[in-house]
Amino acid sequence: xxxxxxxxxxxxxxxxxxxxxxxxxxxxxxxxxxxxxxxxxxxxxxxxxxxxxxxxxxxxxxxxxxxxxxxxxxxxxxxxxxxxxxxxxxxxxxxxxxxxxxxxxxxxxxxxxxxxxxxxxxxxxxxxxxxxxxxxxxxxxxxxxxxxxxxxxxxxxxxxxxxxxxxxxxxxxxxxxxxxxxxxxxxxxxxxxxxxxxxxxxxxxxxxxxxxxxxxxxxxxxxxxxxxxxxxxxxxxxxxxxxxxxxxxxxxxxxxxxxxxxxxxxxxxxxxxxxxxxxxxxxxxxxxxxxxxxxxxxxxxxxxxxxxxxxxxxxxxxxxxxxxxxxxxxxxxxxxxxxxxxxxxxxxxxxxx
Amino acid sequence: xxxxxxxxxxxxxxxxxxxxxxxxxxxxxxxxxxxxxxxxxxxxxxxxxxxxxxxxxxxxxxxxxxxxxxxxxxxxxxxxxxxxxxxxxxxxxxxxxxxxxxxxxxxxxxxxxxxxxxxxxxxxxxxxxxxxxxxxxxxxxxxxxxxxxxxxxxxxxxxxxxxxxxxxxxxxxxxxxxxxxxxxxxxxxxxxxxxxxxxxxxxxxxxxxxxxxxxxxxxxxxxxxxxxxxxxxxxxxxxxxxxxxxxxxxxxxxxxxxxxxxxxxxxxxxxxxxxxxxxxxxxxxxxxxxxxxxxxxxxxxxxxxxxxxxxxxxxxxxxxxxxxxxxxxxxxxxxxxxxxxxxxxxxxxxxxxxxxxxxxxxxxxxxxxxxxxxxxxxxxxxxxxxxxxxxxxxxxxxxxxxxxxxxxxxxxxxxxxxxxxxxxxxxxxxxxxxxxxxxxxxxxxxxxxxxxxxxxxxxxxxxxxxxxxxxxxxxxxxxxxxxxxxxxxxxxxxxxxxxxxxxxxxxxxxxxxxxxxxxxxxxx
Numbered sequence: 001x002x003x004x005x006x007x008x009x010x011x012x013x014x015x016x017x018x019x020x021x022x023x024x025x026x027x028x029x030x031x032x033x034x035x036x037x038x039x040x041x042x043x044x045x046x047x048x049x050x051x052x053x054x055x056x057x058x059x060x061x062x063x064x065x066x067x068x069x070x071x072x073x074x075x076x077x078x079x080x081x082x083x084x085x086x087x088x089x090x091x092x093x094x095x096x097x098x099x100x101x102x103x104x105x106x107x108x109x110x111x112x113x114x115x116x117x118x119x120x121x122x123x124x125x126x127x128x129x130x131x132x133x134x135x136x137x138x139x140x141x142x143x144x145x146x147x148x149x150x151x152x153x154x155x156x157x158x159x160x161x162x163x164x165x166x167x168x169x170x171x172x173x174x175x176x177x178x179x180x181x182x183x184x185x186x187x188x189x190x191x192x193x194x195x196x197x198x199x200x201x202x203x204x205x206x207x208x209x210x211x212x213x214x215x216x217x218x219x220x221x222x223x224x225x226x227x228x229x230x231x232x233x234x235x236x237x238x239x240x241x242x243x244x245x246x247x248x249x250x251x252x253x254x255x256x257x258x259x260x261x262x263x264x265x266x267x268x269x270x271x272x273x274x275x276x277x278x279x280x281x282x283x284x285x286x287x288x289x290x291x292x293x294x295x296x297x298x299x300x301x302x303x304x305x306x307x308x309x310x311x312x313x314x315x316x317x318x319x320x321x322x323x324x325x326x327x328x329x330x331x332x333x334x335x336x337x338x339x340x341x342x343x344x345x346x347x348x349x350x351x352x353x
Numbered sequence: 354x355x356x357x358x359x360x361x362x363x364x365x366x367x368x369x370x371x372x373x374x375x376x377x378x379x380x381x382x383x384x385x386x387x388x389x390x391x392x393x394x395x396x397x398x399x400x401x402x403x404x405x406x407x408x409x410x411x412x413x414x415x416x417x418x419x420x421x422x423x424x425x426x427x428x429x430x431x432x433x434x435x436x437x438x439x440x441x442x443x444x445x446x447x448x449x450x451x452x453x454x455x456x457x458x459x460x461x462x463x464x465x466x467x468x469x470x471x472x473x474x475x476x477x478x479x480x481x482x483x484x485x486x487x488x489x490x491x492x493x494x495x496x497x498x499x500x501x502x503x504x505x506x507x508x509x510x511x512x513x514x515x516x517x518x519x520x521x522x523x524x525x526x527x528x529x530x531x532x533x534x535x536x537x538x539x540x541x542x543x544x545x546x547x548x549x550x551x552x553x554x555x556x557x558x559x560x561x562x563x564x565x566x567x568x569x570x571x572x573x574x575x576x577x578x579x580x581x582x583x584x585x586x587x588x589x590x591x592x593x594x595x596x597x598x599x600x601x602x603x604x605x606x607x608x609x610x611x612x613x614x615x616x617x618x619x620x621x622x623x624x625x626x627x628x629x630x631x632x633x634x635x636x637x638x639x640x641x642x643x644x645x646x647x648x649x650x651x652x653x654x655x656x657x658x659x660x661x662x663x664x665x666x667x668x669x670x671x672x673x674x675x676x677x678x679x680x681x682x683x684x685x686x687x688x689x690x691x692x693x694x695x696x697x698x699x700x701x702x703x704x705x706x707x708x709x710x711x712x713x714x715x716x717x718x719x720x721x722x723x724x725x726x727x728x729x730x731x732x733x734x735x736x737x738x739x740x741x742x743x744x745x746x747x748x749x750x751x752x753x754x755x756x757x758x759x760x761x762x763x764x765x766x767x768x769x770x771x772x773x774x775x776x777x778x779x780x781x782x783x784x785x786x787x788x789x790x791x792x793x794x795x796x797x798x799x800x801x802x803x804x805x806x807x808x809x810x811x812x813x814x815x816x817x818x819x820x821x822x823x824x825x826x827x828x829x830x831x832x833x834x835x836x837x838x839x840x841x842x843x844x845x846x847x848x849x850x851x852x853x854x855x856x857x858x859x860x861x862x863x864x865x866x867x868x869x870x871x872x873x874x875x876x877x
Contacts, residue, residue: 204729206722209712212705219699222660223691224713225682 005330006276006283009322010036010290016322017315026305034304035297035315045300047182049292051254054188055080055246057288059270061198062239064279068202070215071235075121075136076243077267078143079114083244084251085147086113088166088258091173091251092155102172107248114244115237117143122236126229132236144263151258165259175253187249192285194242199281211235243267265313272320291316359422361386361545362407362514367416369402376402377413378569384514384562389536389546391556391577394566395589395789396759400549403566404516407547408440409433431462439507440516445499449492453485453502460506477508481535495853496645497528504535515539516547521555522814523646526849533559551589552817553582567591590789599800605824606636609808610689610777611670615677617656617663625649625832627656632827632837634777634808639799641823642812642834645852649832650812651694654781657810658691659684671777686717688776692766694785694812696759700766703755707747708736710754711769718773735772743768743794760791767795771802778802781812796822816848828852 014032022028039045059076066073073079087110094102120139124130152164159167175185202208214221214231221228246266251258273291277283298312360383369377377399384390394400406413409427417424420436427433430440447456458470465473474487483501491499500520507515517536521529536546536559550556556563557577565572565588572588611633619626627649634640644650655661657669659681666675671687679687697703701710711732716722721732736750743764747757754762763784770778783799784792799822803809812829813819819826819840826843828835828851835851 204727206716206725206727209709209722209727213702213713216704217698217702219693219695220702220713223658223681223693223699225659225680225685227680 005326006278006287006323008326009276009319012322012326013315013318017318020314021307021311026307030305031301031307031311034301034307035294035312038300038304039293039296045296047179047184048296049289050182050184050188052295053288053292054191055250055266056270056273056291057195057285058191058246058249059239059243059267060273060277060284060288061195061281062242063270063274064277064281064284065198065202065208065211066235066239067274068215068279069211069231069235070218071232072133073118073121073136073236073239074133074271075118075138075140075267076239076270077263077265078136078140079117079240079243080247080250080267081140081143081147081263082117082247083110083112083114083241084247084258084262085143085150086110086116086244087248088155088251091169092166094173095167095170098172100172103175103252106173106252107245110244110248110251111241112244114247115241117244118236118238118240119233122233126232132232136236140267147258147262148260151260151262155258157257163259166257168256169252173252174256175249183254185249185253187253191246191249194245195281195285202281207234243270269316272316276319276323291319294319360384360419361388361421362547363419364403364407365417365419367403367406367413367418369399369406369411369413375569377406379416380566380569380571381416382564382571382574384545384547386513386545387540387543388562389540389548389560391560391563392547392549392566393551393553393556393563393585393589395551396786397568397788398566398589399569400566401518404440404518404547404549407433407514408438408516434462434510434512437511437513438516439510439512439514441500441503441507441518441520443519443522445503447491447499447502450490452488452490453494454487456491456502457487457506457509461509473509474505477505481508481538482531483508483535496523496647497525497531497853500524500532508539512544514545514547516549518549519551520548521550521552525645525852526816526845527853529555553577553585556585557582565589586789605638606806607672608633609636609672610634610810612657613668613670614665615656615663615668617652617661619832620652625652627652627832630656630829630832630834632834634810634825636806636808637803638825639803639809639811639823640837641819641826641840642810642829643816643819643826643848643852644812644814644829646814648830650781650814650829652832653829654691654693654779654812657689657779658693659689682717685714685775690714690770690773690775690778692770692778692780692783694782696762696766697755701754701762704753706751706753707740707745707757707765708732708750710765711736711739714769715773736769739765739768739772742772743798758788760787763787764791764794767798771798774805775807777808777810779810779812782814783811784815784818816845816852 014036018028018032020028021031039049059080063073063076087106090106090109117139121132121135124135125132151166155166157165157167175187177183177185178189202211210221210226210231213224213226214228218228255262269291273284273287276290277285277287294312294315298309301307301311302309362384365381367377367380380403392400392403405411407418407427409429409432418427419425425436427436446460448459454471454474457474458467471487478484483505485498485501491502500523520532524532540546548556548560560577562574563577563585564574565585567589575585577585613631615627615630617627625648630653632640642650642653652661656663659679662680663677666677668677670676671684671689674687676684676687676689693699702713708729709732712721712727715735719731719735721728721735733750739745740747740750745757745765745768746761747765757765767780767783783795787795799809799811811819811823820843823840825837826840827837828848830851
């Protein structure tokens with residue numbers, strides 16, 4: 001049942017989505033086909049799915065770990081941007097240099113940038129008991145504004161175009177394509193490896209055990225000698241670093257630069273991916289692919305049926321909604337209770353008794 | 354006073370089942386007017402389920418409840434109260450920040466103006482000697498005083514049947530005597546009392562009839578004044594009682610666990626602060642800490658286990674090493690094991706398997722996790738040893754902790770700690786909510802561990818358990834520890850007074866019986 005409900009949620013989304021979009025005036029069945037089936041049917045779209053799935057999986061794995069500990073990092077989008085910014089900064093400094101060390105140092109900067117952005121909510125929570133959901137979310141907007149500032153100001157590409165964007169990455173700063181004639185870059189492989197490593201960590205390592213105990217029974221965690229504060233720090237730094245890594249992979253891979261349109265809500269979609277994957281890194285891999293299909297499918301639906309860009313957001317949200325609903329219905333049973341009439345007591349109690 | 358020949362309450366063939374367990378199986382007995390009727394049975398026998406049906410909290414699957422000769426359907430507690438059935442629960446529903454009167458007002462069915470309610474409350478208190486100032490705030494009251502609020506609540510409705518669920522588990526010996534005075538007066542006035550307990554000597558002192566339940570079935574209805582405690586106990590557990598085997602000559606070794614002037618501030622608004630707790634436990638000694646709930650037992654366990662550390666490293670010493678500043682994990686490495694009172698959620702994680710729960714506390718001493726990687730095979734092997742040695746009824750090492758019964762889970766947890774061969778073992782409420790068979794096994798295991806040379810500290814609210822098990826005893830009250838006494842020389846009265854402690858000194862002396870009797874006859 002645990003692994004059937006995500007499948008059921010996707011199926012329900014397809015059915016209800018078809019109905020809703022038919023009502024608004026589109027061809028509902030065709031919409032569902034373009035969203036979910038077409039990306040798989042067209043083999044040339046598979047590399048697009050892989051490239052889209054990679055950041056979702058990478059961020060999703062980090063969030064899955066945190067959510068297992070009942071620590072809610074909602075600011076993955078901000079950590080993603082912060083990592084991309086840090087890596088881009090290194091890239092701009094080195095844009096006139098060559099060397100095999102440039103790309104790894106950008107990637108490292110991405111890791112650190114995301115980790116630092118994630119460390120801020122951790123510090124606020126452990127020092128001041130600030131709710132991490134609020135602080136991480138607000139920091140996302142700070143990151144977005146920071147990015148806008150840099151991209152329209154000091155980091156703007158001065159050559160010719162006046163669009164607010166950074167210069168395109170140089171060849172030494174690009175992630176190599178690992179499968180020829182596709183867009184599948186090294187980041188996709190690294191993501192897969194990280195997901196498998198995190199699966200091992202969560203299931204077999206003491207850290208994974210600690211995370212699960214803290215999320216499941218906080219008193220037992222203290223009894224076992226696991227520090228809640230340390231767990232908060234580690235979880236945020238880990239998910240922040242992975243989100244930042246996803247950010248720099250996007251800059252050095254598909255996107256080639258940073259611009260105002262850089263944030264694609266991967267940080268928020270990854271939350272859905274984490275839950276759809278049942279907070280298990282292996283499940284996150286599959287869930288990331290499913291969500292990537294909706295991204296690619298959304299583009300196909302846009303071009304084939306003139307559907308609005310927001311329609312893929314609607315489908316993604318429906319998946320999460322049906323997943324949560326089926327979780328409740330699987331665990332609890334709906335019972336209709338008829339209120340039975342109260343039988344009047346047939347004895348009058350005398351005061352003398 | 355008219356005596357009705359029909360029994361006031363008659364249960365006929367009451368049956369109730371839940372998924373997987375038949376809680377009550379064809380139970381039938383009668384309660385007469387003015388009778389103090391005991392409902393006896395160990396944990397899990399079906400007593401609570403039965404009275405919940407009488408009070409309308411649940412409905413029987415089969416059978417009939419007959420009230421004063423008429424069959425009735427009691428749909429909810431309001432209907433029960435309208436019939437004249439009142440109930441005092443084991444766990445109170447009181448708001449600590451409000452006064453006695455406000456708490457009573459909140460629980461009333463009908464809305465009565467404050468003045469009138471206060472008058473009635475004072476009248477009931479006076480009538481039954483349940484003396485309490487209605488304006489006092491609940492957080493300042495002792496547990497015995499809080500129970501009085503619950504009793505007054507029930508009595509305000511003029512019940513003809515009062516159900517009391519394990520009322521004395523939270524009282525000092527003196528408060529138990531005071532409660533019995535109230536109950537006897539109620540019975541004399543014609544109120545029937547259904548008294549749930551597993552404390553045999555109290556039932557012998559108070560009750561005229563006892564119905565014994567075992568495994569959901571009615572075993573016997575007898576007269577406790579004639580029966581012996583032993584015969585009733587054997588009917589309760591359905592077998593022969595095994596006495597604990599204690600070695601005759603108990604020689605204690607060197608000091609293993611020394612606590613000196615341990616003081617920890619109270620946690621939160623209503624937490625109890627620990628003040629200058631000092632005691633010493635030798636190798637082979639079982640030291641008991643008695644006390645009524647809410648006097649710092651929880652804080653003490655957290656302070657000893659290491660979940661709460663202190664600034665003074667010397668406050669706690671294990672075989673000479675100062676550990677006051679070390680956390681639970683570090684203290685385990687020094688040879689301290691602990692068992693908190695909450696099984697599910699604190700001592701064990703209910704969603705985890707028993708094997709994973711072994712890793713929880715055993716990972717360092719037993720090398721179940723080496724350089725950050727868990728060794729599942731070693732964990733399973735150890736868990737299997739615990740299950741075998743302590744006869745834990747579970748489907749295997751991969752059973753989830755939450756699926757075990759209370760007694761079996763407690764056996765597993767005790768076994769998990771004891772088989773780690775700790776130098777010092779601190780346990781809180783070792784047999785709370787545990788069936789008699791498992792309780793006996795746990796007691797024997799503690800005695801055996803002490804005989805092997807460990808020092809044991811038992812914190813318990815069950816004085817009988819402590820007197821049976823421990824060599825030395827102290828009483829905790831208001832976060833302070835009394836002087837340590839030898840159990841063989843201990844005086845129950847003194848212990849009872851120490852348990853009442855600071856609260857006890859402020860309590861008014863119980864009313865002389867004669868005055869109460871006069872008031873009762875004038876009211877009738």
